[in-house]
Amino acid sequence: MSMPGSGTELQTALRPTGDGAVSAVASVPSPLTANALRERLMAPSDPLVLGLFRIAFGVVMALSALRFILLDWGAALYVEPVTRFAYPGFGWVPRPSAVVLDAVLWTQVAAALGFAVGRGAKVWLALFVVSFTYVELLDATTYLNHYYFVSALGLLMLFLPMNAALVPGRASWRVPAWTFGALRVHVGLVYFFAGVAKLHPDWLIDAQPLRIWLAARGGMPVIGPVLDLAWMPWAMSWAGAVFDLSVAFFLWNRRTRPWAYAVAFAFHAATYVLFNIGVFPFVMMVAALVFFEADQWRWVLGRLRSPRLTHLNGGQAVPLTNEGDSSKSVAPTGAEAMRTGGAFALAAVLLALQLVVPLRHWLYPGDRLWTEEGYRFAWHVMVASKTGHATFLVRDPATDRRWTILPSDDLTAFQEKEMAVQPDFIWQYAQHVERRFQAVGYDDVEVRAEVYVNLNGQDSRLLVDPDVDLTAVGRYVVTPKPWIYRGDP
Amino acid sequence: MRWTFLLVLLLSFGLSVSLVACDGDTQAAIDDRAAVRTAMLADLANNVIGPAHTQFAAEAAVLQTAVDAFVADPNATTLAAAQSAWVEAATQWERLSALNLPSIQFGLYHNRISIWPTDVFEVEQLLTTGDAIDVALVNRQGSNKRGLPVLEYLLFADGMEAQGRASDDAILAVMQSANRQAYASAVAADVVAKANDLADVWSRDGGDELGMFEAADSEGRNLQSSVSRIVNEMAMVTEDLRYVLLGRPFGIARNPEEPGGAPDAMRVQTPYAQVSKQLFEANLDGLRALVTANGSTGLDDYLDTLDATFGGEPLGTALLAEIDATEAAVDALGPTIFDAVSTNPTGGQAAHDAAGDLLRIVKVDLANQLGVSITFSDNDGDSG
Numbered sequence: 001m002s003m004p005g006s007g008t009e010l011q012t013a014l015r016p017t018g019d020g021a022v023s024a025v026a027s028v029p030s031p032l033t034a035n036a037l038r039e040r041l042m043a044p045s046d047p048l049v050l051g052l053f054r055i056a057f058g059v060v061m062a063l064s065a066l067r068f069i070l071l072d073w074g075a076a077l078y079v080e081p082v083t084r085f086a087y088p089g090f091g092w093v094p095r096p097s098a099v100v101l102d103a104v105l106w107t108q109v110a111a112a113l114g115f116a117v118g119r120g121a122k123v124w125l126a127l128f129v130v131s132f133t134y135v136e137l138l139d140a141t142t143y144l145n146h147y148y149f150v151s152a153l154g155l156l157m158l159f160l161p162m163n164a165a166l167v168p169g170r171a172s173w174r175v176p177a178w179t180f181g182a183l184r185v186h187v188g189l190v191y192f193f194a195g196v197a198k199l200h201p202d203w204l205i206d207a208q209p210l211r212i213w214l215a216a217r218g219g220m221p222v223i224g225p226v227l228d229l230a231w232m233p234w235a236m237s238w239a240g241a242v243f244d245l246s247v248a249f250f251l252w253n254r255r256t257r258p259w260a261y262a263v264a265f266a267f268h269a270a271t272y273v274l275f276n277i278g279v280f281p282f283v284m285m286v287a288a289l290v291f292f293e294a295d296q297w298r299w300v301l302g303r304l305r306s307p308r309l310t311h312l313n314g315g316q317a318v319p320l321t322n323e324g325d326s327s328k329s330v331a332p333t334g335a336e337a338m339r340t341g342g343a344f345a346l347a348a349v350l351l352a353l354q355l356v357v358p359l360r361h362w363l364y365p366g367d368r369l370w371t372e373e374g375y376r377f378a379w380h381v382m383v384a385s386k387t388g389h390a391t392f393l394v395r396d397p398a399t400d401r402r403w404t405i406l407p408s409d410d411l412t413a414f415q416e417k418e419m420a421v422q423p424d425f426i427w428q429y430a431q432h433v434e435r436r437f438q439a440v441g442y443d444d445v446e447v448r449a450e451v452y453v454n455l456n457g458q459d460s461r462l463l464v465d466p467d468v469d470l471t472a473v474g475r476y477v478v479t480p481k482p483w484i485y486r487g488d489p
Numbered sequence: 490m491r492w493t494f495l496l497v498l499l500l501s502f503g504l505s506v507s508l509v510a511c512d513g514d515t516q517a518a519i520d521d522r523a524a525v526r527t528a529m530l531a532d533l534a535n536n537v538i539g540p541a542h543t544q545f546a547a548e549a550a551v552l553q554t555a556v557d558a559f560v561a562d563p564n565a566t567t568l569a570a571a572q573s574a575w576v577e578a579a580t581q582w583e584r585l586s587a588l589n590l591p592s593i594q595f596g597l598y599h600n601r602i603s604i605w606p607t608d609v610f611e612v613e614q615l616l617t618t619g620d621a622i623d624v625a626l627v628n629r630q631g632s633n634k635r636g637l638p639v640l641e642y643l644l645f646a647d648g649m650e651a652q653g654r655a656s657d658d659a660i661l662a663v664m665q666s667a668n669r670q671a672y673a674s675a676v677a678a679d680v681v682a683k684a685n686d687l688a689d690v691w692s693r694d695g696g697d698e699l700g701m702f703e704a705a706d707s708e709g710r711n712l713q714s715s716v717s718r719i720v721n722e723m724a725m726v727t728e729d730l731r732y733v734l735l736g737r738p739f740g741i742a743r744n745p746e747e748p749g750g751a752p753d754a755m756r757v758q759t760p761y762a763q764v765s766k767q768l769f770e771a772n773l774d775g776l777r778a779l780v781t782a783n784g785s786t787g788l789d790d791y792l793d794t795l796d797a798t799f800g801g802e803p804l805g806t807a808l809l810a811e812i813d814a815t816e817a818a819v820d821a822l823g824p825t826i827f828d829a830v831s832t833n834p835t836g837g838q839a840a841h842d843a844a845g846d847l848l849r850i851v852k853v854d855l856a857n858q859l860g861v862s863i864t865f866s867d868n869d870g871d872s873g
Contacts, residue, residue, distance in 0.1 A: 209860075212857065212858065212859075212860045213860050215522065215795055215860065216716070216859060216860030216861070217860075218522065218523050218526065218706075219523075219526060219527075219706025219714075220706075224523070224706075225523070228520070228522065228523055385857055385860065386857070387852070387853050387854075387856045387857035388853060389848060389849055389852045389853050391845065402741075403741075404732070404736060404741050404841075406728070406732050408728070417862070452849045452853050453853065454853045454854050454856075454857035454858075457797070457857060457858055459798075459799055459800060459854065460799075460849060460850070460853040460854045460857075
């Protein structure tokens, strides 16, 4: 048996609409006019991919939340800290007690599984997105690219018919082709911008931070000597950049897709083995599956010969019609067409944001790896090794008394590590210090920060101006922070 | 096809850059790195960690003998011998501070041997309860009523009102108390027991932590790897040197509840024995031993194989220079830190700053160059 798509006839049939859609236009590529584009986007398609992706996403997210619970990270990261760092505009997010946080985390598990099953998928997904994002908003020091990815992808899926297939006891119905495209574009943008982020002299010329990280792993069994090969950091840096920049295109291309996925799988497996990055590789392994088309999935499922799966997906012989659900028309009309159009518009807005937000760091002066301005939400994945140490110097102008504040006295080791390399957190901590002093009667102290940071193995140097009273300057959420040292002080 | 061509082109270019750029990192040097790393762990285990613990157990035994002789016949000679033995044991103990590698097991031993300050009020209460005073009683006490700090109090102070080192006569006078004598003897015996236990945990014939230290090869981000444990402990010790041993007595307050600018000599590490400076320098000796492995293959050699630099010189050299600079700043305080608190506050601030420079290079540059994370949290992804 050959893979579908290996034959010329089938390729031709699939090219116009993708995802197993069959229509009159399918076999005759039309010029890319507005109408043709609309036809392609709205072409009724086999929803199997959405169903499979829903199940995979739900299961992985449930396991991720369970892992979080079993490792007891909730208390350590969100309950025990005496203070926290907020995202701009989200300081109001209420802190949970340990019991409430446990309930929220278990809600994540239940909601993810409920979403995977598919009945009431939108409600379960909304519950998951809200509970997951709520936890992420509790403390900005816990920001992880893949947490943000999960929230963003979840939000996008709220506008997609994720329950159109593989829902027990319910028939499938066709969905517009753009729904798959939206997911693929989102995943593709993550890869692409992760590649763009690597177009940096540190990465390409100095092979940093991989030189540091691989050297630190030279003692690993079996692969240690390979990591110790002199050219390995450069080779891995370039291969990683080329992979990130190109893999989405190869995944999009039907002919190269299986090979591209094999490479992606190996890439993520390698990052899991080499770097301590938790569930992130598994999230991306699942996310990349969205590029496969329905007929390719049917081929795989057929090979598995699982009666249960065959039943669920209707079997390879099932015609791609709205069987079993006459209320859903092949070509959306009337109210449903409007709804679909609205969903399309909202999804387009979300994707447009994903296209623009990662580019914003170009608007800031200086090296974004150093300033971290425009750095978050831009898929800067593993491009910086930063270590810092921050000391805060307090002076009461009324009495000229001075204090040297050690952040580890009231931050967790994790918070201190993150705070000491990120200007926004340094500013937030200075405000926290001022509040501590106000609580014991010092109404207007000055707080200065002496912060040394080592970026990618360069000599440590001052990150912020140590002469600036951080309680007297603004946070500068959007505009460049004038109190950052952007070059050598 | 065009994409494939572009991909091949990019990869070829990347490979060319790799071959050109890595020219400085010759394979011979890299291979040497692996060998040096292995040698470093072995030498640190065999030449630093193991001998230091054995040495402390021996010093503790000498201390116990001297304390027993003193309580059996309290006089100026036996007191001086006991005091001298205490200083030797405490100094050796401080050399171990940087070897208290993050571990709950080691933490328990260290807490029982030396947590300061001693709660002198509770110690005096304990001596009047009427309970039998023996090792069993000591074993039931918390960390602030046992270990070397309690012995310092008993051997150098004449009661809880003491504000510094007491005269020999005053010490001998209070040491006439049978309970005081028994407690000193029991605490010394307890220190010896814990010192032997700790040495046994490290010993290759016992718990073989030395073997495990050697085997936990350098995977810097793995918190259990030996390199990670070393760097984390160096950072913690240096932080203590700066903020606790110097910051506290010199009134460099670190929270608003503390009265900023109020020096207090009784907050030095050893207010009664007044050897805080010697113990501070012993801590620096401990750090130095990790860097040089006492003349064998140490952290400095491993850093050389990584081409790690700071300010244009090898990072190991820079690290040793900062240790020396801190020692010089502390040495400049005068005979004792206790006296310097009142006579040389400017010197105290300078020593505090010098320790800050050392902390920076340990916590920031050393950790980053070795790929070590200064934290004890696990990780669930990449924060970017």
